[in-house]
Amino acid sequence: MIDPQLETRMANAIRALAMDSVEKAKSGHPGMPMGMADVATVLFTRFLKFDVAQPHWPDRDRFILSAGHGSMLLYSILELLGSSVVTMDELKQFRQLHSKTPGHPENFHTTGIETTTGPLGQGLAMSVGFALAERMLAAEFGEDIVDHHTYVIAGDGCLMEGVSHEAIDLAGHLKLNKLIVLWDDNRITIDGHTDLSTSIDQVARFKASGWNAEHVDGFDREAVAAAIERAKASDKPSMIACKTIIGYGAPTKADSHASHGSALGATEIAGAREALHWPYPAFEIPDDVSSAWHDTAKRWIADREAWEARFAAREHNVKSEFKRRFANILPGNFEAAVEAYKRSLSDTKPKVATRKSSEMALDMLTAIVPELVGGSADLTGSNLTRGKPQRPLTPDDYSGRYIHYGIREFGMSAAMNGIAQHGGFAPYGGTFLVFSDYARPAIRLSALTGAPVIYVMTHDSIGLGEDGPTHQPVEHLAALRAIPQLNVFRPADAVEVAEAWQIALESRHNPSLLALSRQNLPVLRVQHSSENKSARGAYLIDGPETADVTLFATGSEVEIAVNAKAKIEAAGRTARVVSVPCFELFFKQDEAYQAATIGNSKVKVAVEAAIRQGWDAFIGNDGIFIGMSTFGASAPIEALYPYFGITADAAADAALKRLDSNT
């Protein structure tokens, strides 16, 4: 038990470091760390099982700073705990190029940070994935080696964002009782008092979603500690509304949005130092406070060592599996199984929708890759995301590996980010491609953080037919290809689907997205090849190395391109077809391969039932594009492709006409 006065000084150390770092940077958010310093001190000194020297210990508690703008709260604490990464020098470099202390916490950049936050609401939504991964892993490996909590600090913004609803509804339903959310209830947002824009009763709201929820005084550390104890003892997830004052200590800017998002200024800081009885110069921590924080850091070493002893005592195969899972290494039989499966496809040539061949791939994969955790945003029978071996995960059975995420595309995607970042699982989840828009903020975070999440997005064009333009993606392939570090696959047949799954699962540092058809497609890769051709991003699928016309296409339109090739040949010209399952991978190939694949045909045509944006890289801005330039329409697929002019005839005619005009 730390002396209360010393503990106050420990909290004030956070406040001072936050003020001073923001002041030095002339940029940042001092208000939240100053308001929540006492709550955070209670959490880190009394509860958070975290060994700063071993930040990757699998059974550590996870701490998610959903209110990511308050990054100095986290950086200050890491420094005070003695992090070798977030040092005092780094605090002095807050928000500078290459520092370990960027404006918002970045787990891909700074060791000791669990996830990347800043886009509001998503830390909370990812925490559901963290907490779920813990329960799933415990169900699989036992609570003796998996038994930790997920703690979240969330702000008003997090709770106003829509994704918070999806997150808390799902967490309450799944009874994730080891998820504990500390809400910084300071009643201030950027525009002013929360009265400007909300009147919600958050405690009642969380209770309605199956949570514990209660109010505490965020400066009463014993009350905070007691509330956390109650939360830990509960069979539900818990939200603790911590009444605080933003910028606590600042003489004129406390309790005002003036302390939210900019440096306080020298006068205000001097006043705060006085109010907080903190006479030390900037970036100086007195020895007693420093020692107390270092003692806190040491507190969990024994727990970690005890865990290591328990882990060492487990069966060899359990240990190796656990390590394999946290190392993100696929099972040894993975490659051979994919190879055999691909061979069977080239043999049997199933003419099925790529969503269906994805399901066939999943039937095989889920049997051999136990880390696969699937799900859908309530479109299981449409996305075909459930592998045969998968049982549903329920509040009473966390050993299921299929999650009914509900109609929550964004919440699902954020949860998958959390599952992936927790470690131990390879999450994938489905929705319609058009609803990638709903999930987009989370897809971006997958990409930014390098979380190996796999998005299974079906009904990938006007080919979905009658549901009409609200459900027909047109701009989505381009918009998704625009995201850095995301591999977007649009496989043309069952073989390319298998290859896309293989690449996605082997990509352990970036997310992948599979755009899959509703309609049936023939197998075009009728000759088995051991090589994963899709890994080249684009390759010659039909025809000679050189020809009068090169047709580039993806997904369901590769068949159209192949048919167009036949029509061009019937007219006495030559043609070749390049399948382009993944733009991103193609542009990573060497120049010679790119040049040979694109070829030097006089006429280049791209066929994709989507917009042109991005295709000029293949066909040039004078190339022929057969695709969409408007939103779609509600009609059967048989009517839509001709209506929008996406046919083999249209492609062949345009190519031949261009050839004639060129000669």
Add this chain to the structure above:
Amino acid sequence: MIDPQLETRMANAIRALAMDSVEKAKSGHPGMPMGMADVATVLFTRFLKFDVAQPHWPDRDRFILSAGHGSMLLYSILELLGSSVVTMDELKQFRQLHSKTPGHPENFHTTGIETTTGPLGQGLAMSVGFALAERMLAAEFGEDIVDHHTYVIAGDGCLMEGVSHEAIDLAGHLKLNKLIVLWDDNRITIDGHTDLSTSIDQVARFKASGWNAEHVDGFDREAVAAAIERAKASDKPSMIACKTIIGYGAPTKADSHASHGSALGATEIAGAREALHWPYPAFEIPDDVSSAWHDTAKRWIADREAWEARFAAREHNVKSEFKRRFANILPGNFEAAVEAYKRSLSDTKPKVATRKSSEMALDMLTAIVPELVGGSADLTGSNLTRGKPQRPLTPDDYSGRYIHYGIREFGMSAAMNGIAQHGGFAPYGGTFLVFSDYARPAIRLSALTGAPVIYVMTHDSIGLGEDGPTHQPVEHLAALRAIPQLNVFRPADAVEVAEAWQIALESRHNPSLLALSRQNLPVLRVQHSSENKSARGAYLIDGPETADVTLFATGSEVEIAVNAKAKIEAAGRTARVVSVPCFELFFKQDEAYQAATIGNSKVKVAVEAAIRQGWDAFIGNDGIFIGMSTFGASAPIEALYPYFGITADAAADAALKRLDSNT
């Protein structure tokens, strides 16, 4: 008062038409219309003030089918009411190309439909805008001519989507008591029973957000009517949870997801006909039922005529203003004011951020365009979206024209769609450009429906600096340009900002998005021109018609391009700079203008602090692109542009090197 047995038959007519249309189309969603037919019958026969012959009557009640997949509910009712657009022939053409009965309701396609739904949650979120527009208009024009309700039918999916939280929190806060939501509480989603994915107490949830909420039996029409009466009498928005059975009447598929999204089949339909005592052939409505629905249709004619009399009695200037507003015609002094303002900018040359010059434009515009309703998702002081004359709108004062939307980018955008589609207002709202991802599903609906919403998105590049990659848009310009029917503007200076605002306000059938800088930018248009040059999409801003090098740039990078031009000239070569404020408008220009503007320079360079995707249309796939290919980083702007190589030196050097290699 309609005889209860007849009223049952009126409801069954909806059920039969829904079954039969879906069956004929072999595609669609019969379950929801069959479950909600009684609720809908009560609503349309007893409450909804709607003259089917005058579907644009401004004071009609608005009906929003948020569960848009149940479109046959709405189409059936429109047909039964005697719509001249949605006829029995159109029901027989359900989901066929060019029919007035597409898979999901499309207000831009079918008269009598208030808005476009299908993407779940958004109908509910738009309804907040509809209800708010009604209150704002009533505050301005008086309740004698503006006094109507907004009714919503929402499904489980709508209430699971995150945007529902943003919507109900905002509606509760704003006390929109004329908003009444009927929840189809059938406990079935596509994956199965709602128990699979949710345990929320929706009534408690709505109450926590300041709503009335209660349960009723959705087949007890008197109970439904009584609940609607209570809702109408309330000072809060109301949610009525109507317990129903999906596919009601179907012998084996009722109460199961089997009746949700596909045709029931002949046997099931025959069984339903028997169960419902509905012996009539498909698409046949018996006379008594037909007459009863036509009587319902006539019920509101007197109300409309009374309204017209009240309206006719109002002052001339009120009437003309009201008509102007619903006709989407700008005030007569608009053009002259913009012209004078543009002249003053060219004279005074304010070197300010484009977000600041947008604020300056708004100070002017909000004084002369009373239909402008502004707001921000809690970034007012950053987006600079509040015009000087604007007072905040509050629950107690709907005459304010500035809305604190809270931290709800999606909810704000959907509400703006609702405001625009209600009529009478020109909504605009702000957030950071990177958070366009959060709003993207609503931006898409703005574009699809042609709602003239204006998105003000600031901090439009790595130029925002220290907040880092979570806050720095990189792919967003490309991703937004990908959306059909959306004009994306990235103005280079205060003059282009004024021109973008002018075009956006004059565009009454498409949304616009302004991407604005955080950092200061010089006025480059120092010579006043009456012509709105931005309306060309791209134009020569500096240099000769032909030159060795053409530099294309947008926004903050036009200054860099101008500086690069000077460096190229210093090296003895010629250069010209094309500003590209709007891709979409440029590609609508005639070919001659496009060709002349792009020019025939040997070397073409594009400069934009974003990804290349889309730029090949200007520079070709062999052109030089100076921009981003990765996510950004946290650092001051002065460090970031050089770090990512986006400088005048880099652009000039690359151009000169290419020129040298070409000769």
